[in-house]
Amino acid sequence: MSPQSSEADHIPKADPVAVIGIGCRLPGAHGPGRLWELLRAGQDATGVAPADRFPAGTxxxxGGARGGFVHGVDEFDAEFFGVTADEAAxxxxxxxxxxxTAWEALEDAGRDPGDLAGSATAVFVGQSHADHWDRLRETRAGRLDLDCLVGGHQRSMLAGRLSFHLGLxxxxxxVDCAQASSLAAVHLACLSLRAGESALALAGGxxxxxxxxxxxxxxxxxxLSSDGRCRFGDGAADGFVRSDGVAVxxxxxxxxxxxxxxxxxxxxxxxxxxxxxATKRHVTDPSVTGQSLVMRRAYRSARVAPGDIGYVEAHGTGTRIDAVELGALNEVLAENRPQGRPCLVGSLKSNIGHCEAAAGVAGLVKTVLCLEHxxxxxxxxxxxxxxxxxxxxLPLVLPDSTRPWPAFAGRPALAAVNGQGMSGVNAHLVIGPGPAEHTGAVRGRS
Known part of the structure; x- marks a missing residue:
């Protein structure tokens, strides 16, 4: 028996975790309803940067002339959250x-965020860049104080502020696992819920x-892409497009x-x-072995046969690592898959660009919407x-138009979300629909 199969035999079955609310601010899409409209219409939300996005003179x-940008990033209701003007600055x-975004996600779940104060609610969020700190060092040279350090340098404050302002x-x-950060955050949030240390969790990036x-x-x-397009699976793919993104x-x-x-x-x-x-030459290289191992662990924990997966939201950057990811997906998803049962595979990055630390949770949001519709x-x-x-x-098919969910006789609708980071971390989620009587009312809501 191989080490992989022996290890898989000892992976306990995971208790299912419900996604009860979604909030997102993505390029061209404020909220899941708008995101679905963008996806359904086949829109590309990337474009040139807002005129005031970067510091003067830069x-x-x-390769970065185009990107996926969220507008109004300077807008903040400081008074609503009890933040002073100086601190907000x-x-x-x-x-x-x-x-x-977290507030909107809780409202989507039908919860009053103000009622969570004092609760055992967890926060796991991904972040990998801190451009704001670089700007503070330039604009406040010689005047940096503790507020600047807390506001821009300490990544721990991304989760800490949310817990503080909601009283959690x-x-x-x-979490910082590079581009796998937010998917890792979702995984850790599920572990916290299953362990009983939290009753509710906010996860995102x-x-x-x-x-x-x-x-x-x-x-x-x-x-980076030479023409500002993420071309996942395309012969002309030569790089990714950087983008903004916040999702919970x-x-x-x-x-x-x-x-x-x-x-x-x-x-x-x-x-x-x-x-x-150490399954590769360089630390930043992707690995079929590493990715396929994590995928098998995920399916074992879900007690789901990989051959039953109908859709995979891939990491799908439009770079050379796509071939490695697709190779790993084929190795795992082809196992015992009946002839004539293809698996659709796609990438949100083709619509909005690569929102890096938030990419995984953004892909999860898309997958939830696909299952709902x-x-x-x-x-x-x-x-x-x-x-x-x-x-x-490969049993994988890239849809070039909106397609109905792959229907397998006697099988439930099942999907997966795959993620990876340049540090070598891989994450994989197995997703299914909620019970029909609980999902019907939310389909198509914003």
Whole structure:
């Protein structure tokens, strides 16, 4: 018996976790309702940066001329959250937008955020960049104080502020696994709920492109798209597009959600988080071995056969790592999959760009919407299948138009969300629909 199969035999079955609320501020989409409209219409929400986005005298490099941008990142109702004007001036906009987005997610769940004070509600959120701190160092040179450090430098404050302003007593953790951060946050939130240390959890991520330094480095490394398009699975794919994104999901154990009459938008049946280890030459390289191992752990925890998955929301950046990801997906999803049962695969990044630390939870939001509507929208810019991928051998299909959910006789609608980070971390979630009597009322709501 292989080490992988032996390990899988000892993975306990995960208690299902309900997604009961969603909030998101993504390029071209404020709220899940608007996001679904954008996806259904096959829109590309990327474009040139707002005129006031970057510090005076700085311009992004050619590879960063286009991006996915959320407008109004400077808008914040400080008085509503009890934040002084001076404190608000030094707060990272990622912290400010997360407060608003989490509030909207709780309202979507039918909860009054003010009623959570004193509760064992957990916060797990992903962040990997801190452009605001760089700006503070430049604009307040010689005048940096503790408010600046707390507002812009300390990543822990992304989760900490949310817990503080809502009065929450559960775990409060900012996660940095690079581009896998927010999917890792969702996984950790599920563990916290299952362990009983929290009764409710807010999980998500925040990413705002507020400076040009990281973009310049990415461009110099040749990983940004030359035409400002994420072309997942396309032969002309040559890089990704950086983008903003803030998204939060409200999570609760399914049994508790049903008992309390909460709206169940979808169910996380299982998940896994792991590292590639030394299965590759460089730490930033992707690994088929590492990714497939985490996928198998996720399916084992969900007690779901990989061959029953009808849709995968891929990491799907439009770079060379796509071939590795698709190879891992094929290796796992093809196992015992009946002939003529393809699996649709797509990437939200083709619509809004790569919102990095928030990319995983944004992909989860899209997947929940697909399950609710029983449709899979098109993945954009995949005009010519990549020659690096043997599509005839793969059970994977990139939809070029909106398609009905793949119907397998006698099988439930099942989906997965895959994520990876440049540090070598992989995350995989297995998602199913909520009980029909609890999901019907929420389909199509904003």
């Amino acid at each position: 311009t992004p490099p050619a 030094t707060m990272d906009p990622q912290q400010r937008l997360l407060l608003h 007593h559960g775990p409060s953790v900012t 925040a990413n705002l492109v507020l400076g040009t330094t990281a973009t310049e480095v990415f461009d110099g490394a040749g990983v 999901v409200v999570l609760k154990r399914l049994d508790r959600a049903l008992a309390d009459g909460d709206p169940v938008r979808a169910v996380i049946l299982g998940s896994a988080l792991g590292h590639d280890g 029983r449709e899979v929208p098109p993945t954009l810019h995949a005009d010519t299948p990549s020659p690096l991928i043997d599509w005839d051998r």
